[in-house]
Amino acid sequence: MAKRIDVSGLNAYYGAHKAIDDISMTIEPRSVTAFIGPSGCGKSTFLRTLNRMHEVTPGGRVEGKVMLDDENLYGSGVDPVAVRRTVGMVFQRPNPFPTMSIFDNVAAGLRLNGSYKKSRLKDIVEKSLIGANLWNEVKDRLNKPGSGLSGGQQQRLCIARAIAVEPQVLLMDEPCSALDPISTLAIEDLIGELKERFTIVIVTHNMQQAARVSDRTAFFNLAAVGKPGKLIEIDETERIFSNPSVQATEDYISGRFG
């Protein structure tokens, strides 16, 4: 199920502005890779290039290669819609569809992509909600609107929605930054379970979170405001937090800047 991501020589632009510069890295399957770094260093932009969401932004443009196992996401003839079915995404702010019930929210990805039998949909929704640790809280009110849940529940609903389409990779863009510590803990536990099945990439501003949940950590930085962001180093999380090979990483982690 889970696939390896191999990025080489990736540049991303917003119009004329270069947002990230020449990034190459390998993201291992069935593991959690965390991206850390100061604001504006291109972590989120890079994350969004991994499922071709970057080009949704007006003026968004990407150069370079992103290999998902042996397929280049930016090869000619690749359909971005198919890419996004393979590489799912969870956003910073919980964004359930306001017109849909909890059930419909989870089923949205499947229903909007084709027709499914009601019984099969039910199974998938239940499985996804169980997978997102939300089933017990919502099983009696699946027909209630999804926007009526608490922030943490909404975010888990969004995770259930993302895993319902059975992606290979799950991208998470600061999934806990709008949540309280209890909900954050619930999501972090969930990430630990999900990595058995998916390749997970998570952007976070919370260094403890990166240390808690990730197997490997990548540190991004930018030379100055307005300059493109760069990958400084990527290594085992333990290494990055105890003995990084670049001074800037140590400075950032120990709170000397950023």
Place this chain on the structure above:
Amino acid sequence: MSVTTSHRHRRVAESRSAVSLQQARLPRWTPPVLALVAVGAGCGIGLGAGLDSTIQWGLIAALVFIFGTYALTAAVEGARQAKDRLATSMVWIAFLLAVVPLASLLWETVARGSKVLDGYFLSHSMGTLPDAMPGGGIYHAIIGTLEQVGLATLIAAPIGLLTAIYLVEYGRGKLARVVTFFVDVMTGIPSIVAGLFILSVWILILGFGPSGFAGSMALAILMMPVVVRSTEEMLKLVPNELREASLALGVPKWRTILKVVLPTSIGGITTGVMLAIARITGETAPVLLLVWGAKTINNNPFEGAQQSLPLYVFQQWQQGSDASYDRAWAAALVLIAFVMILNLVARGIARWKAPKH
């Protein structure tokens, strides 16, 4: 200058430290009582001075109210509260100025229109009845208005909707700017010009006769920019996060628009379309040019002259007899009721379809 300001600053600072947080307040019933006094003063002065116009009475009452409130508050509560009350009373008077004509219009129409408004009036046409005679009805005009407005909506709503979707979801660069510009221009087209345009193309050049459909086309021209504008605003209100959430699930863009963006904004869009319908229902000029008006029932909007409610009001008023005046008022009442019902339905739909929380 600087000396005096610093001096004043010090005085303010001193007085502030001395003043407690509580201060004298006028009782709650002051504004209504003052309003009554002002109205009384307006009537009294008006009667005493022998002023004929009630508008002058009202002006005097308004001035007495404003200055009375200001002076009283300044004396009791202080300068800042006095300014606050001054602004409040101005707002109230502006509100009354806006509401009084509306209420009197409604009152006048109901009072005069209900005279001949009954089941017979609603279910019969004018037929061969001479204009000076009482009797007759507006059935033919109701049919005409419903058909013309319905056809205009069928033309304008889909085009307007698709234009708005293009502008918000796809439109980038030059074409979008040009379309926006022309929509703006269309918003300003006088209804008579829209009527003349269809008249020259449809009737003079292509040689068709007058019909409800010809009128519908002119009404559609008037309706389209309103639909585009309101739909555009509603689509812009849909958070981008919802579009991204759907796209990130691997849903194609057109399905995202159809299944996520439109359902989220459908309440507002329907309201906009309903208000646009209400706006064109009262149009007279293009109907006069293109539909001509008729005295008998014509159920076919594609052939022959038809009647419509606003045109009926206009023509009956022109006849100048007492019976036709009554009919004009009654038809106007029906027209107002129709527009009001449309507005209420629009509000109902907006509330019913609003995203649930």
